[in-house]
Amino acid sequence: MEENRDKVSIEQRNRLSAARQEVLGLTPEKIIQRILKEPHPAALVHSFPEEDFYFLVHGIGPTDVGALLKLASDRQWEYVVDQDIWRSDRIQMPSVTRWLNLLTHADPQRLASWAFEEKFELLKLYLYHTIELKVREHDQDPSEFGKGFPTFDDVYYFRVLPEPAGSKDNEEPGLDRENIVTRFLDHMSEFDHLRFQTLLLEADRILPAEAEEEMFRQRNMRLAERGFLPYDEAIGIYQPIQPEDLKRQSQKVLHRDTDPIMELQLPQVPADMLEEDNLFTRGLRAISSEDILYQLQAEFAGLCNQLLSADQLQVRDRKQLNATVQKAGRYIHIGLESLIAESEGRYAWSRAAQLIEQYPLIQLFRVGFGRVLALKWRAERWRRNSWFEAAGLPLSFWDEAGVGLLGGLFLKQPLFFDDTASGQRYRAFRSEAEIQLTTRQLDGIIAFDGLFSSMEVHIDFKPGQFLTYKKLILTLWARHYLGIDVVGEPTSSDPRLSLEEFGEFFQDLFPFLSEADLHHRKRIGEPMKSSFLEWVSQRSGMEQEVISETLGIFLESVFRELEDELGDVPRKDLDPRFISLFLLQPEGEPDGSDGSG
Secondary structure (H helix, E strand, O other): OHHHHHHHHHHHHHHHHHHHHHHHOOOHHHHHHHHHOOOOHHHHHHHOOHHHHHHHHHHHOOOOHHHHHHHOOHHHHHHHHHHHOEEOOEEOHHHHHHHHHHHHHHOHHHHHHHHHHHOHHHHHHHHHHHEEEEEOOOOOOHHHHOOOOOEOOOOEEEEEOOOOOOOOHHHOOOOOHHHHHHHHHHHHHHHOHHHHHHHHHHHHOOOHHHHHHHHHHHHHHHHHOOOOOOHHHHHHHHOOOOHHHHHOOOOOOOOOOOOOOHHHHOOOHHHHOOOOOOHHHHHHHOOOOHHHHHHHHHHHHHHHHHHHHHOOOOOOOHHHHHHHHHHHHHHHHHHHHHHOOHHHHHHHHHHHHHHHHHOOHHHHHHHHHHHHHHHHHHHHHHHHOOHHHHOOOOHHHHHHHHHHHHHHHOOOOOOEEOOOOOOOOEEOOOOHHHHHHHHHHHHHHHHHHHHHHHOOOOOOOOOOOOOOHHHHHHHHHHHHHOOOOOOOOOOOOOOOEOHHHHHHHHHHHOOOOOHHHHHOOOOOOHHHHHHHHHHHHHHHOOOHHHHHHHHHHHHHHHHHHHHHHHOOOOHHHOOHHHOOOOOEOOOOOOOOOOOOO
16 A cells, blocks of 8 residues: 555656646746646645746736735745845835735735734834824824824724835836735734734834844745855855865765655756756766756756855846856856866766766856956956056957957956857856967957067057057058158157058058959068068067067958958058058148047
């Protein structure tokens, strides 16, 4: 008999698990219909972990959510209220009003019981901020209280206070705080009038600051069990760990014979949203033990929850959660890349599975994030002592790609700048390859900055003048080539070239060879490149070999861009308005003008 009951229990758990997966994949308008088709819909709703239930509530919307809330358990009610009514360490009274309205419509009798038993302190604080209480003496005329003081017993009179300035209670259609509070208090009075009177009296005498602090402490204890740590603890997830330090730490312990009921307690949403093909997802697929996967699923959900706490994000739907889930998976992948040797590349997915079972996911995340953080710190150290910063130049000096790269690295949490993306260009780093790409690009910026410092460039940069490092290096070269500037002598405070001067330089940069040449893009010849390299060497005091080694690929990129812009333009068609790689004076402006270029 015992064996038969266990078999039925396992079958029921498996059926509920399949039903939950089906519900989570439905559109909001079909969720309630599917749940109500169950023989025991409350059992299905109760089987949802609180995190998944929270997304169901916000996915369905206020119109149909009452049916779902009526079927929910007290722990599910508590979780969604805990998540929604707090902003940092303060209770948002408009959010409390909203949830009183929703739960009153869902099940007023049960709400009254739950509120008295579980949320008595919250109600006292809410009513302290929401109502004004008057207690009538036996010989007192109620008219003395003025208009707007209803009563349920001719003794305790109350008035719902006006909404404070800036309140958001009325942002949703049909949300009337006075009506909501009055209706809720009516239900509380009918349920237990003596306790209702006690509630009103204690609410009138509460110490709000102390009460809110204690509720915040208790709320944090409840959420901490699911990874939602207080901010000052959660932020530790971003503390970097070096791979060699991780290897010296103790390994985690996973159990292979766990209670199957664990499956009912695990949030499915975060793990289901891992779609990218990387070492983390492949490593998970390589793990065959269902018991191990259940524990890893719970561990990953806790990691995502801690990230939400650290980032101080309030997520109400799966789309908002997706960014956090992907960030967690990507940095775990980078952490795995840091721990897997190149020689193991062929078996990397198998090695990743071992590491996932061996080390806590949060530690793997910290290894991956540490790789990006080291890049950020390098960029910040350079900037503090850079020629560019001392010259008072804006980030735009490094052109669009450089601005994007540096802007991402200078963020509190560094992001990868994806200049190939058509939409949002900033996102979490996905791989070690992106870290290496960003490192090479940063190397180029730092090398150019060091070059300008060695060249002792001192220019009077005028406000409104759009200047980039490409414009500066090419213009200074052109001035030297034309004999305007001499190495060892100071550069003019206004380095711009006239169109006539630029035309002479242009003629040598792209020499006219034949009529046929007009129909082909012209290339910058080696003599001009050698002239450039020789000038840079003389001006900076650096050996040409060193310049080629540190800046060669970046200079070649500048020359290719120059060929793309001007290689098929005849000299007679040159127009300063359409030349972006040189500082030129606008046509008609006399030499020595202070206008911008």
